[in-house]
Amino acid sequence: MIRILFSGILGIFLLAIQSTFLTLEPFQRVKPDLLMILVLYLGFFSPPISGGISAFFLGFLTDLFSGNSYGLFSLTRLIIFYGAQFIRNRFYFEDQLYKFLYAFFFTLFEGLLVILILNIFSIVNMEILFKFFLKFILPQSFFTALLSPLGFYIFSRINILFVTRRVANSSGGFSQ
Amino acid sequence: MEICSPIQKISNFPIKITKKIFNEYILLLNVKKENELLKRRILELERENNQLREMALAYGRLKHLLDFKERISTSVMAAEVIARDPTSWFRSITINRGEKDGIKKGMAVISPKGVVGHVLKTSPNHSIVLLITDYNCAIDAIVQRTRAKAIVEGLGENRCQLKYLLRTEEVSPGDIVVTSGLGGNFPKGIMIGQIKKVDNQGHGIFQYAELIPNVDIQKLEEVLVVKEFTSVSSEDKVKKIEEKAKKTKKNKR
Numbered sequence: 308m309i310r311i312l313f314s315g316i317l318g319i320f321l322l323a324i325q326s327t328f329l330t331l332e333p334f335q336r337v338k339p340d341l342l343m344i345l346v347l348y349l350g351f352f353s354p355p356i357s358g359g360i361s362a363f364f365l366g367f368l369t370d371l372f373s374g375n376s377y378g379l380f381s382l383t384r385l386i387i388f389y390g391a392q393f394i395r396n397r398f399y400f401e402d403q404l405y406k407f408l409y410a411f412f413f414t415l416f417e418g419l420l421v422i423l424i425l426n427i428f429s430i431v432n433m434e435i436l437f438k439f440f441l442k443f444i445l446p447q448s449f450f451t452a453l454l455s456p457l458g459f460y461i462f463s464r465i466n467i468l469f470v471t472r473r474v475a476n477s478s479g480g481f482s483q
Numbered sequence: 484m485e486i487c488s489p490i491q492k493i494s495n496f497p498i499k500i501t502k503k504i505f506n507e508y509i510l511l512l513n514v515k516k517e518n519e520l521l522k523r524r525i526l527e528l529e530r531e532n533n534q535l536r537e538m539a540l541a542y543g544r545l546k547h548l549l550d551f552k553e554r555i556s557t558s559v560m561a562a563e564v565i566a567r568d569p570t571s572w573f574r575s576i577t578i579n580r581g582e583k584d585g586i587k588k589g590m591a592v593i594s595p596k597g598v599v600g601h602v603l604k605t606s607p608n609h610s611i612v613l614l615i616t617d618y619n620c621a622i623d624a625i626v627q628r629t630r631a632k633a634i635v636e637g638l639g640e641n642r643c644q645l646k647y648l649l650r651t652e653e654v655s656p657g658d659i660v661v662t663s664g665l666g667g668n669f670p671k672g673i674m675i676g677q678i679k680k681v682d683n684q685g686h687g688i689f690q691y692a693e694l695i696p697n698v699d700i701q702k703l704e705e706v707l708v709v710k711e712f713t714s715v716s717s718e719d720k721v722k723k724i725e726e727k728a729k730k731t732k733k734n735k736r
Contacts, residue, residue: 330567373568374575374613431618439639443571
């Protein structure tokens with residue numbers, strides 16, 4: 308419960324930064340997806356159920372504040388989370404380059420997923436979506452990936468400070 | 484005199500030195516403090532000046548908005564833009580007015596320069612506005628010069644396209660596109676944008692045109708939400724025009 312609550316609060320804070328500060332002109336095209344970094348971090352370090360609920364909530368938050376129908380990002384973030392869970396034991400995670408690649412490919416994968424869903428459920432022209440993908444999502448993926456090692460480091464520090472200790476204290480033992 | 488003067492000169496020397504030291508060193512300590520104070524004061528005044536300049540700009544914008552509000556025959560509510568879309572996929576803004584202020588889904592959002600978009604989601608105190616540049620946004624429109632009907636759809640960036648424009652209609656770059664009033668949400672005749680280029684190379688029955696919105700979406704700070712509007716009958720329009728003409732004649736006299 309602490310994990311879910313904490314990732315929710317952190318998600319709201321990151322969303323506020325993403326929808327105000329990062330929408331300013333210099334960042335516009337390269338706006339890194341901070342919530343995506345958090346979802347990927349959860350995918351790597353959280354248990355499947357509480358992490359899944361957190362990822363769904365973070366997706367729902369994005370849905371709430373963006374100009375699309377409810378459910379799009381709730382679904383994609385959940386898929387990304389379980390995708391990350393699936394590969395986490397097959398992946399060497401200590402290297403910064405791997406963190407970069409990991410974030411880059413997952414952000415791109417989410418972009419393709421969004422295109423697929425939008426194409427199924429709406430009448431938006433695929434050509435426009437692919438242009439959009441190349442113009443915005445590709446640079447965004449790159450900058451999200453570039454920021455991800457720092458993001459993972461900060462989230463792990465916060466996790467140790469606020470979540471792990473409390474969980475350990477409440478359960479009487481250590482838990483990751 | 485000749486004997487005393489050198490002695491005076493010599494005795495005056497320590498006085499001079501003391502004065503010099505006092506003026507150029509001890510008093511300088513105060514000057515340094517004063518200098519720091521003045522620098523701080525300059526910074527404060529600069530900040531104050533910036534604030535006043537910002538207030539003057541806001542005053543200008545709000546006055547423009549108020550003038551526009553009085554000019555149009557609709558019930559509108561001013562709102563402030565507080566955030567933008569957190570994703571790169573969609574084009575929307577969050578405004579500080581919601582259901583408590585009477586905002587409902589589908590209401591038109593405009594600015595003195597033209598159409599901004601429509602309300603997509605509402606909460607008690609805030610609303611999400613889908614911008615005209617979003618590819619999910621479609622508005623019924625007419626070309627002002629030729630009265631050709633079409634649908635304006637967003638293209639994602641700061642561009643829109645004119646769709647379902649019959650090939651038989653004559654349109655050219657520079658033509659102004661306004662709302663038709665047929666959708667039921669937007670009052671008729673609100674400026675949408677200007678045609679940039681026309682594409683009539685295909686074989687279908689429609690031609691397409693690219694449109695640049697008149698509103699600079701990136702610089703939006705305040706908007707107006709159209710709560711309700713009454714469509715003005717042609718008789719009323721004629722009366723209004725006549726009244727305006729009479730007023731301008733009187734002013735000229």
